Amino acid sequence: xxxxxxxxxxxxxxxxxxxxxxxxxxxxxxxxxxxxxxxxxxxxxxxxxxxxxxxxxxxxxxxxxxxxxxxxxxxxxxxxxxxxxxxxxxxxxxxxxxxxxxxxxxxxxxxxxxxxxxxxxxxxxxxxxxxxxxxxxxxxxxxxxxxxxxxxxxxxxxxxxxxxxxxxxxxxxxxxxxxxxxxxxxxxxxxxxxxxxxxxxxxxxxxxxxxxxxxxxxxxxxxxxxxxxxxxxxxxxxxxxxxxxxxxxx
Numbered sequence: 673x674x675x676x677x678x679x680x681x682x683x684x685x686x687x688x689x690x691x692x693x694x695x696x697x698x699x700x701x702x703x704x705x706x707x708x709x710x711x712x713x714x715x716x717x718x719x720x721x722x723x724x725x726x727x728x729x730x731x732x733x734x735x736x737x738x739x740x741x742x743x744x745x746x747x748x749x750x751x752x753x754x755x756x757x758x759x760x761x762x763x764x765x766x767x768x769x770x771x772x773x774x775x776x777x778x779x780x781x782x783x784x785x786x787x788x789x790x791x792x793x794x795x796x797x798x799x800x801x802x803x804x805x806x807x808x809x810x811x812x813x814x815x816x817x818x819x820x821x822x823x824x825x826x827x828x829x830x831x832x833x834x835x836x837x838x839x840x841x842x843x844x845x846x847x848x849x850x851x852x853x854x855x856x857x858x859x860x861x862x863x864x865x866x867x868x869x870x871x872x873x874x875x876x877x878x879x880x881x882x883x884x885x886x887x888x889x890x891x892x893x894x895x896x897x898x899x900x901x902x903x904x905x906x907x908x909x910x911x912x913x914x915x916x917x918x919x920x921x922x
Contacts, residue, residue: 680706681714685723688739690800694732752918753785759918760787760887763911767904769891772797774810774873776884779829781811795869795892804830806846809871810888813859816850817875817883858905862893870896872905874912879920887912 687695687703697715701708715733718724722738756773764771764787773785780802788794805815805826815823820843827839834842853859862870873888889904 680704680710681717684711684714685718686800688724688733688735690798694727694730694734696730696732699732752921756915756918757785757787759911759915760785763787763889763907764789767889767907769889769895769904770794770797772810772888772890774803774814774886774888776805776814777802779805779826781805781808781814781886783810789891793892795866795890797890803865806830808865809859809861809873810886810890812849812861813853813873813875813886814883816853816859858909860901860905862896868892868894872901872908874908876912876916876919885919887915 683704684700684706687700690703695703697708697711700706700715701711704711715724719726719733719736722736724733724739725736726733760771760773768789768791770789771787772783774781775784776782781804783797783799783801786797786799788796803811805811805818806823815826818826823843824836824839827842828834828836831839831842858872858874860870860872865871869890870893871888871890873886875883876885876887878884887908889908
């Protein structure tokens with residue numbers, strides 16, 4: 673099995689982490705941008721091995737018993753993510769807004785954990801959501817800590833038809849904002865990723881002091897005012913220091 677084949681297989685398996693619903697081959701094909709024949713072959717292998725099962729009536733697939741073996745091991749281990757999620761839930765309860773953890777995955781930020789607000793009307797983020805690293809608070813706060821060469825490569829990835837000079841101009845346009853993020857060690861955006869939402873984010877680093885993830889409070893802009901913004905930032909910074917100690921263990 674080549675590395676590319678393995679990566680494709682893992683991408684297909686990760687689709688089941690973003691929803692509780694059973695998925696069909698065509699749905700997975702759209703989610704991964706892979707041909708349906710490739711998806712079907714991979715799904716067949718996972719099904720034969722017990723990692724996925726097929727619903728006989730709908731012909732769709734969901735996680736199989738083998739996946740729950742891993743869950744059982746993790747749930748009984750001293751997994752730092754358990755402590756991180758508990759801190760996120762406490763923060764979400766305190767501020768009554770959604771809190772999510774985003775990891776950097778090559779050119780994207782991927783939402784891996786969500787502690788939701790108890791509000792009836794709220795800004796919802798889905799597990800597994802992938803966002804370009806230069807858009808929105810949760811991603812931009814990570815983008816700011818990349819080397820300039822990496823930033824240019826990332827912009828080139830998303831703007832293939834632009835010249836290198838245009839990439840540099842785009843980065844120059846972001847320069848002051850990125851400098852401010854690094855200076856203050858947090859980022860806030862309003863209406864950037866979603867016109868109705870705000871995001872307040874702080875960076876999280878690995879044990880080599882390299883940018884690794886971000887912690888974000890997000891909600892609807894109608895609930896925001898200057899006093900509330902200040903309070904949420906204070907709470908976010910306080911909790912992020914606690915979470916940072918767990919992140920370095922991963």
